[in-house]
Amino acid sequence: MAAPTCSVPGLWVCGTRQHWGNLFPLVSKPFCSAAAASKPLNAQRLAERLRAQKQEQKKEPVPTNPVQRRVLELVRFTQQLQRVHPNVLAKALNRGILHQDKDLVVINKPYGLPVHGGPGVQLCITDVLPILAKMLRGHKAEPLHLCHRLDKETTGVMVLAWEKEVAHQVQQLFKTRQVAKKYWAITVRVPTPSAGVVDIPIIEKEVQGQQKHRKMTLSPSYRMDNGTMVKVRSSRNAHIAVTQYQVLSSTLSSALLELHPVTGVKHQLRVHLSFGLDCPILGDHKYSDWNRLAPQKLSAGTLKKLGLEQSKTRYIPLHLHARQLVLPAMGSRKEELNLVCKVPRFFVRSLSRLGLEMPSKDETENDEAGHLGVQ
Numbered sequence: 001m002a003a004p005t006c007s008v009p010g011l012w013v014c015g016t017r018q019h020w021g022n023l024f025p026l027v028s029k030p031f032c033s034a035a036a037a038s039k040p041l042n043a044q045r046l047a048e049r050l051r052a053q054k055q056e057q058k059k060e061p062v063p064t065n066p067v068q069r070r071v072l073e074l075v076r077f078t079q080q081l082q083r084v085h086p087n088v089l090a091k092a093l094n095r096g097i098l099h100q101d102k103d104l105v106v107i108n109k110p111y112g113l114p115v116h117g118g119p120g121v122q123l124c125i126t127d128v129l130p131i132l133a134k135m136l137r138g139h140k141a142e143p144l145h146l147c148h149r150l151d152k153e154t155t156g157v158m159v160l161a162w163e164k165e166v167a168h169q170v171q172q173l174f175k176t177r178q179v180a181k182k183y184w185a186i187t188v189r190v191p192t193p194s195a196g197v198v199d200i201p202i203i204e205k206e207v208q209g210q211q212k213h214r215k216m217t218l219s220p221s222y223r224m225d226n227g228t229m230v231k232v233r234s235s236r237n238a239h240i241a242v243t244q245y246q247v248l249s250s251t252l253s254s255a256l257l258e259l260h261p262v263t264g265v266k267h268q269l270r271v272h273l274s275f276g277l278d279c280p281i282l283g284d285h286k287y288s289d290w291n292r293l294a295p296q297k298l299s300a301g302t303l304k305k306l307g308l309e310q311s312k313t314r315y316i317p318l319h320l321h322a323r324q325l326v327l328p329a330m331g332s333r334k335e336e337l338n339l340v341c342k343v344p345r346f347f348v349r350s351l352s353r354l355g356l357e358m359p360s361k362d363e364t365e366n367d368e369a370g371h372l373g374v375q
Helices: 034-038 043-058 066-081 086-095 125-137 164-175 268-276 300-306 310-315 345-354 360-366
Strands: 097-100 104-109 155-161 180-188 195-199 202-207 213-218 222-225 228-231 242-250 254-261 320-327 337-340
Touching: 066 310, 086 097, 086 125, 097 337, 104 125, 155 164, 155 337, 180 268, 180 345, 202 268, 213 268, 242 268, 254 268, 300 345
Parallel strands: 155 320
Antiparallel strands: 097 104, 104 155, 180 254, 180 320, 195 242, 202 213, 222 228, 242 254, 320 337
8 A cells, every 4th residue: 555645735836826736736744644653663764753853943934025925935836846746747747738749749848847857856857758748649658859958947938859850850950040049038237238149159167266166157259458359269168159139128227138049058048148248137046146156136126126135035036938939840840830938927027026018919928827837
């Protein structure tokens, strides 16, 4: 007989009416059943109970500020994503499918869910692709294949393929820059000029300091020498990186940007915005400061608009959304495929609080909550 488990208390995510307690009911806690409580404690079970009690004591008190409560709920939601049963996650991804045909399945990737496994990753999209395939095509279905990647913190359009050959074709389309990509980002500060192209190579370097770590950074081809622009010898490890950007809405201290990455270098948009335009993405705690890994520092005015204290900024999610992909015709499909994904609710709420406007043609799309992601 399966071991008894406890249900998770209901979780209201970011102030919406969608109740996630029913979506993720399989997170178990040790010693939560009467059967477990009646058994004599051995050393291992006693240690587990003590650890659980310690974790309970470490929990922060529930803030009275509604914005701070929603931020903490978002953190708990992303932690919960790592603990649910793969079947539960696959069902949630299934409900969030944006497009499906005989070659492709396009999902709305939620915030906080990694694409691949790694240190500290308990559950990722790759883990549930065999389950999702069986839900869509039956128990004999072969696993779906990834066509590209998105960062753990990035939301939006993600393409999967039924066949490995098709996945390889789509990967080649990305590699040869035949896929049109559009991202939306909320930035701290406003870029000047309001539209342009950032064409600066990117390289990975180690950051010295109290916490040694590696980051992507700019590797410019030119530098200023006594007012004169001088060409610099480029590094062999630098990657060509080109980003088109346009301000869609702005205030004195923040902006909504539309981004078109021409190339696909790791963390390209985050690096170009932060180090190239001096306008880091809201919630980008890694690239807001080159020298350290620390929560993003925000101005008093921005904190007031968001209803947060500086000590809580570490919980602000990365406001970067893969808004749209346009795939060219391929195989039996004779027309291009235009894939658009709704902006998550936490993104929309931040726009509202910061006084930024959504493009008018997109406002109606956010009247309904999306199927998946922290809305």
